[in-house]
Amino acid sequence: MMKTPFVTLEQVKEITKTYPTPFHLYDEKGIRENARKLNQAFAWNKGFREYFAVKATPNPFLLKILKEEGCGADCSSLTELMLSEAVGLTGHDIMFSSNVTPPEEYKKAYELGAYINLDDYTHIDFLEKLTGIPETIFCRYNPGGVFGMGTDIMDTPGEAKYGFKKNQLLEGFLRLKRMGAKHFGVHSFLASNTVSNDYYPELARILFELAVEIKEKTGISLEYINLSGGIGVPYYPDQKPNDIMVIGEGVREKFEEILVPAGLGNIALFTELGRFMLAPYGCLVARAIHEKHTYREYIGLDACAVDLMRPAMYGAYHHITVLGKENEPCEHFYDVTGSLCENNDKFAVERMLPEINVGDYLVLHDTGAHGYAMGYNYNGKLKHAELLLKEDGSVQLIRRPETPKDYFATFDFCDVLKDIKY
Numbered sequence: 001m002m003k004t005p006f007v008t009l010e011q012v013k014e015i016t017k018t019y020p021t022p023f024h025l026y027d028e029k030g031i032r033e034n035a036r037k038l039n040q041a042f043a044w045n046k047g048f049r050e051y052f053a054v055k056a057t058p059n060p061f062l063l064k065i066l067k068e069e070g071c072g073a074d075c076s077s078l079t080e081l082m083l084s085e086a087v088g089l090t091g092h093d094i095m096f097s098s099n100v101t102p103p104e105e106y107k108k109a110y111e112l113g114a115y116i117n118l119d120d121y122t123h124i125d126f127l128e129k130l131t132g133i134p135e136t137i138f139c140r141y142n143p144g145g146v147f148g149m150g151t152d153i154m155d156t157p158g159e160a161k162y163g164f165k166k167n168q169l170l171e172g173f174l175r176l177k178r179m180g181a182k183h184f185g186v187h188s189f190l191a192s193n194t195v196s197n198d199y200y201p202e203l204a205r206i207l208f209e210l211a212v213e214i215k216e217k218t219g220i221s222l223e224y225i226n227l228s229g230g231i232g233v234p235y236y237p238d239q240k241p242n243d244i245m246v247i248g249e250g251v252r253e254k255f256e257e258i259l260v261p262a263g264l265g266n267i268a269l270f271t272e273l274g275r276f277m278l279a280p281y282g283c284l285v286a287r288a289i290h291e292k293h294t295y296r297e298y299i300g301l302d303a304c305a306v307d308l309m310r311p312a313m314y315g316a317y318h319h320i321t322v323l324g325k326e327n328e329p330c331e332h333f334y335d336v337t338g339s340l341c342e343n344n345d346k347f348a349v350e351r352m353l354p355e356i357n358v359g360d361y362l363v364l365h366d367t368g369a370h371g372y373a374m375g376y377n378y379n380g381k382l383k384h385a386e387l388l389l390k391e392d393g394s395v396q397l398i399r400r401p402e403t404p405k406d407y408f409a410t411f412d413f414c415d416v417l418k419d420i421k422y
């Protein structure tokens with residue numbers, strides 16, 4: 001199978017007349033179509049809403065597009081809350097998922113009227129003292145142990161820092177009720193980047209059965225269940241993409257089977273997808289600036305791990321297309337690298353690709369989520385621009401590249417560094 005970029009060589013040549021490489025490019029059309037499909041897949045659930053995980057791609061221009069498609073925002077920090085507020089997402093448009101949360105972040109979330117999702121039993125008293133308990137409150141569940149589905153999807157909630165144990169959750173809801181909470185929701189995130197239509201239905205089964213147990217043991221009827229993130233995307237060309245319609249239907253079956261008979265058929269479902277919403281609709285466009293022939297064949301790009309850290313951090317695979325050479329045979333064995341003084345700054349290791357020449361444009365696929373956002377300024381390298389390919393084919397700069405002045409802005413050392421002109 002082949003992965004085709006959403007931009008062509010001709011388009012990239014046109015874009016680079018105004019905006020030089022490297023840059024992240026986002027595809028508005030793809031983002032909107034995908035968001036609409038998600039909403040359609042869960043349209044059977046009254047109250048369904050996607051809260052986009054802001055950490056995946058914290059750019060207000062993209063948040064605004066998602067807002068126009070009906071999405072809210074899932075935040076976990078002060079600046080994520082501020083970004084959401086800036087695009088007009090406030091109150092119950094925001095889900096604030098806490099973990100090791102500092103007081104000022106809880107305060108901001110409370111002031112905005114966000115749904116607050118507590119990470120631990122001890123946070124109940126922490127929040128009570130700080131702001132009081134809001135009328136609607138969520139708790140995050142961690143079932144512990146190993147989460148497996150008999151496929152390659154496996155994760156270890158028992159080693160994860162997040163969430164309440166079950167007995168803490170039951171006790172917690174009762175305590176919250178005594179403190180005045182009136183509406184309750186539960187949240188859980190058990191596996192990341194699942195390329196399988198079965199993950200969400202399985203997670204739903206666990207949470208729906210939990211809701212029934214909560215009702216039986218505490219008398220509390222949950223009103224919200226947040227399936228959080230975790231629906232993945234096919235980074236490799238031979239992976240079969242998730243079918244969101246099949247996923248929505250799978251969750252509906254569990255809902256009818258477990259919640260409806262228990263008198264919990266009014267529960268609203270939330271999702272907090274990040275990767276699924278944006279990863280395929282962003283790419284990193286870079287140019288080959290060096291080739292090197294030593295113990296391996298190297299192609300050096302004008303982008304580096306500062307722009308895309310997933311390969312360096314997790315050994316993650318990002319497919320590469322050499323623009324204009326889509327149909328040439330992949331007969332060259334390359335390491336495709338950036339310029340950091342870190343040998344893990346490699347976008348691809350021993351990858352078969354068409355012959356690459358200096359000047360060629362490369363597209364690194366699926367960087368729309370956890371791409372730009374994870375970047376860092378190691379080696380004093382500056383982060384590059386983000387561009388939006390709009391539905392009408394025009395291109396908008398949605399974040400300018402960093403300048404040395406940005407990099408030096410947080411200390412006041414000498415005039416040489418302050419009076420910088422670029």
Ligand SMILES: *Cc1c(COP(=O)(O)O)cnc(C)c1O
Nearest residue numbers: 053097228229230272273274275
């Ligand atoms: C990271 C995160 C998400 C989004 O995860 P994806 O893998 O991008 O779908 C959702 N909810 C919470 C609480 C998260 O931390």
